[in-house]
Amino acid sequence: MTRFGDDLGERLPREVLSDLGRWTRYQSFRVFTWPWLLRRGLLFWPVAILAGFVYAAWHASGMGAWPDWPGLALRACVAALLAVSAGPALATLIRHRRFPLAVERVLIICAILGGLAIGWAAANWAAAYHAFLMEGYSGRAMNVSLFGQTIARFLRASIDASLFVLIFAGGGLAAIYYLGEERRIAQYAARHQLARIRAERDAADLRLAILQAQVEPHFLFNTLASVRSLIPTEPERAAQTIDALAAYLRASLPRLRDKGVEAATLGQQIDLCRGYLDLMNVRMGGRLEVRIDVGEAARAMAFPPLILLTLVENAVTHGIEPKVGGGAIAIAACVEEGRLVVKVEDDGVGLTPGSGPGLGLANVRGQLRDRFGDAADLEVASGPRGGAVARIRVPATAP
Secondary structure, eight states: OOOSOSOTTSBOOGGGSOTTTTTOGGGGBOTTSHHHHHHHHHHHHHHHHHHHHHHHHHHHHHHTOGGGHHHHHHHHHHHHHHHHHHHHHHHHHHHTTOOOHHHHHHHHHHHHHHHHHHHHHHHHHHHHHHHHHHHTTTTSOOOOOHHHHHHHHHHHHHHHTHHHHHHHHTTHHHHHHHHHHHHHHHHHHHHHHHHHHHHHHHHHHHHHHHHHHHHHHHHHHHHHHHHHHHTTTOHHHHHHHHHHHHHHHHHHHHHHHHOOTTTOBHHHHHHHHHHHHHHHHHHTTTOEEEEEEEOHHHHTSBOOTTHHHHHHHHHIIIIITTSSSOEEEEEEEEEETTEEEEEEEEOSSOOOTTOOOOHHHHHHHHHHHHHHGGGOEEEEEEOBTBSEEEEEEEEOOOO
16 A cells, blocks of 8 residues: 655645544544654643542542642553553554555564553552552551542543553544555555546647637638638638538537547547538538548547548648548458557658658647556557558557
8 A cells, every 4th residue: 555655754745634633633644653642742742641639639638648748649650651651652663664554563562562561561560559558557546538539430430441441542533543544645645646646637728729719710710711711602612611601610519619538539529520521622612531430339439529620621731632632531440459550541641751740740749648658559550551640559448
């Protein structure tokens, strides 16, 4: 299990703390660390010393033996301090040795058990001294005050539960809290990892929106300019262009604006590309041939928006339009070894030697990196019969 951090003295985030840790200041640090031990001591040590003094006062009040009170109080305080500190101190020493987690847990449990044994022995040591003092008062009449009776009843109830009190104060409860600490830290790290992934996804969506804002006006202006030039000489073709543009916008804009990275499918992106290619075919006078070979299984796979459309636009703009005569664009997709492989191939003028990747391809690579990391890639190469082939590989997942 992954540690929260390298520094054992760091304060834990509030989300990691249990309900108990939210109101105990010392639980704001990792269990069995020096900051935790010190802050725990500031709470437990005064209580232990008070318990030792009360125990000695009980004896002195009940026996009328106030001269014996300082020695018994000293021993009772030492025994109480050992009971609450021995196990946690040993466990803290072990934890700061940074053993492997499984070994550390076993050693810490052994340290707590050892501390409980030390505390039990210290309590018996103080009780033995008390019994020794009691022998000096055997046969004497006891003058027990009201204060002494009250203390006696309280301590009798406490002694009846002494083992429970020893386990609680000697680190038993802390050991239980420690065993759940790594689980809470792992859950906290997982939540923050998920939040980071969501933030990166939102950033990728923002970049997609920016790219969309850049692409759509450019595409619309070019199409409208083409229509304007056709109206005087080829009004029928201009009307066909407007009809194709209206059909494309009706299908594409709601999807591009409402669907995020998680909701988009390859089938939706292919439908957008088909509408775009129909429009471009009208603009180019019917000299564009389109072939699409994508099965239903591949269409249902998740696929980020705008990426396929960018590749198709790239093929038309840099491959088909500069070529004399007709041209063809083929879109194919399949699932290979757990990855969705999408290919856009054209038979246009091909790649220009020495030319680097354009803005569109750079955006596609950036989007793939933001969305999938190293699990996706884009490859662009010359086609077997001229033109160019762009191949995208992404993890095959449902949207």
